[in-house]
Every structure is written in C-alpha cells, then in structure tokens.
C-alpha cells in the first residue's frame with residue numbers, strides 16, 4: 368500500500384457514492400464547511416480537499432528569439448515587459464484542448480489513485496474550447512472513461528480555473544458530488560493572430576487539473592471570491608464566431624476570430640483586482656496577509672504580480688510562485704500548472720495556507736483560499752498498477768468507438784423502421 372493510500376483510510380459513507388476521501392490531518396479551519404447529520408444524530412462536517420493534481424504541456428517550444436523571426440519584436444522587450452521567455456505550443460493537430468485536458472485529468476486521477484468511474488463531475492474551464500458545443504468537458508469525460516460523470520465547460524476566461532474550484536467546492540459541500548475533476552485546458556495558439564505582436568508573444572498552450580474530493584478532514588478550499596465587470600467585455604475578446612458576429616468570409620478575412628486586447632487597460636484592471644480579491648478571500652477565510660504561505664497568481668505578466676501581490680499586499684517574493692517565464696499566459700491552465708510545479712519544487716506542505724488568484728476577459732476575477740491538508744506523496748508506481756491503468760484507458764477508447772459504431776449502424780436504417788408506427792401515426796395525424 369502506498370504512503371498516500373495508507374493515510375487515506377475509508378471512512379463513514381455520507382454522500383452520493385459513499386466514498387469520502389480521508390486526507391491528512393493538519394488542517395484546523397472548521398469554518399465554511401457543510402455537512403450532514405448521520406444516523407446517530409452526530410453532525411458530520413464536510414470539506415472540499417484537493418487530493419490529486421497533474422498537468423501537461425505540448426512538446427514544441429517557441430522562444431522569444433523564435434518570435435523575433437515571425438513579428439517585429441525583441442526578446443529584451445518581451446522579457447522586460449512581461450517576464451516571458453518561452454511558451455509551449457500545440458503544434459500537432461492531435462493536440463487539442465480536449466486531448467491536453469485528458470492528459471492532465473489522467474495525471475490528477477493517478478496522483479489521487481482514484482479511478483475515472485468514481486468521478487461525479489468534470490468541469491473544464493477553457494478560453495479555447497474545441498467547439499461552441501459540444502463542451503470540451505464532455506469530450507474529456509469520454510476520453511477519460513469517466514462513465515458516471517456529468518460534464519460542462521466553464522467560460523470565465525483566465526479566472527475560469529478558480530471559478531471551477533468554487534463550483535467544485537459548492538457541489539461537494541452540498542453533498543451532490545464526492546469527486547469533482549476541475550481542468551483548465553488551452554490551445555490559445557490556435558486563436559492567436561501570429562502577425563499581431565501585441566498579443567502573440569503573450570500566450571501559450573497547456574493544461575492542468577485537480578481532483579477535488581469530499582473529506583471529513585478540516586481545511587481544503589475554505590473560501591472563494593468571484594467577480595465580474597461586463598462593462599469591460601470589449602477589452603479582451605474574440606469578436607467573431609459566436610452568435611453576435613457569426614463566422615463569415617468577412618469575419619475570417621478581417622481576423623475577427625483572433626484574440627483582440629487592450630493590454631494597457633487589462634493591465635490596470637488586473638493590478639487592482641488581484642490585490643482586492645486576495646484581501647477579500649483572506650477576510651472570508653478568517654486569515655490575514657501574514658498567514659499566507661504561498662500565493663499562486665494567474666501567470667500573465669510578472670509586472671502585474673509585482674504591482675499587486677508584492678507592492679500592494681506586501682507579500683514577499685519567496686511566498687509567490689511564478690513560472691510564466693517558461694509557459695507564457697496559458698489562461699485557465701496557468702494556476703493548476705503553477706500549483707503542480709510549486710508542489711514539485713517542495714513549496715507546499717500540509718498545513719500551508721494558499722491563495723489562488725486570477726483575472727481575465729469578461730472582465731472577471733476570482734480568488735480562493737486553501738488550507739492544504741493532504742500529504743504530498745505520489746502513490747507508489749508499480750508494474751501492475753500501470754498495466755491496470757493502461758488497460759482502463761484502452762477500454763475507455765474501445766467503449767467510445769463501439770458506441771460510435773453502433774450509432775453509425777443504427778443511422779443506416781430507414782427512419783420508418785426506426786420509429787415504426789410512431790412516425791406513421793404522426794404523418795397520418
């Protein structure tokens with residue numbers, strides 16, 4: 368039995384699937400929890416804990432020097448104005464928001480040692496969905512073989528991942544779900560205008576995921592703050608391709624399907640809301656700025672982080688995790704990727720108070736306070752476990768292909784024989 372498993376014994380059943388995750392016991396915050404009354408009349412508090420995490424970035428890297436060959440820019444300008452040095456880009460057609468999301472989702476489930484069939488809900492926050500519909504989340508659900516999960520996309524731009532955590536917490540505290548997979552997945556390179564130097568240098572592709580589980584251990588996601596100011600909708604937008612401006616030859620030839628941004632206005636807004644949202648969420652969690660062990664901000668621009676988190680909140684640099692130099696702005700994926708790297712770097716330990724804070728198009732902003740309460744230990748990887756997992760992935764792919772094949776065969780039958788008498792009746796009457 369792995370170290371993580373040994374610290375997560377089964378506890379009393381108290382929810383949809385009766386499978387609540389027992390985590391470490393370092394958390395001490397009992398506020399903002401929900402619960403239920405058990406058979407003996409004892410109140411059983413319920414908490415939403417992050418128990419698995421994972422990320423994936425495409426292999427192809429584009430450096431600032433590469434960009435110098437494409438647009439009129441300089442490495443020095445990009446570095447000094449944003450902090451970005453390189454970004455990963457989905458170069459292969461098979462790399463889509465869904466496939467990146469599936470890889471991050473698998474990694475989070477593997478980390479938690481939870482099978483896809485136990486997931487109750489998949490929330491995919493994305494600014495570059497595969498389609499207007501169906502949702503990228505549904506495609507991810509099929510790819511993961513999460514046959515018992517509901518799935519939906521969440522559109523709140525770069526704030527989307529923290530919005531997703533807030534939704535996951537709500538579902539869990541309400542008793543509607545035991546496991547919620549929250550994914551941020553982006554292929555922004557597909558909607559960036561590679562001739563526009565004011566935007567193409569900023570963004571990157573990637574995905575990150577966390578598994579949020581119901582737990583009786585105090586802590587986890589203790590407070591959230593969500594905000595929106597739609598009067599700034601035009602400051603950062605993909606104008607065409609939706610119902611307001613449907614795709615046409617004209618929208619395509621004018622580049623209306625690419626990201627357009629008033630960078631300076633977004634910069635001003637971001638520096639203000641990052642500090643405000645952090646203060647608000649700490650207040651809700653009953654914490655002060657001094658209690659914070661690590662802030663993981665949305666990774667858009669190092670100067671936004673400096674002006675808000677360092678200068679306004681006076682949180683020291685060693686308590687802020689920054690990795691945007693390697694990935695650029697990966698929108699909804701930036702915070703979960705940074706979380707995974709912060710864990711890898713040994714920056715998070717049980718008992719820590721974390722803040723995730725982001726901003727984005729909408730305009731939107733979001734923050735959450737987390738009392739980290741789970742052990743940071745990857746389940747022991749064995750040959751047998753790995754084989755089981757690979758078999759489950761193959762089975763999920765086979766199940767999906769089988770269902771598609773059945774539908775194709777079914778669609779060959781004439782409508783009359785499918786609907787039989789019902790159709791005849793409706794034609795007659």
Ligand code: UT7
Nearest residue numbers: 439440441444448525564565568630631633634667668727
């Ligand atoms: O997740 C949310 C996504 N959005 C953001 O986070 C964006 C927030 N905004 C920003 O990060 C910054 O506003 C930018 C990085 C986009 C721009 O930085 P800035 O310091 O606000 O520069 P600026 O827009 O004021 O432009 C200064 C100059 C302009 O030239 P002129 O008009 O002064 O001659 C730009 O044309 O820099 C020029 N410029 C560039 N030069 C070289 C703009 N982009 C580039 C570039 N390379 N890539």
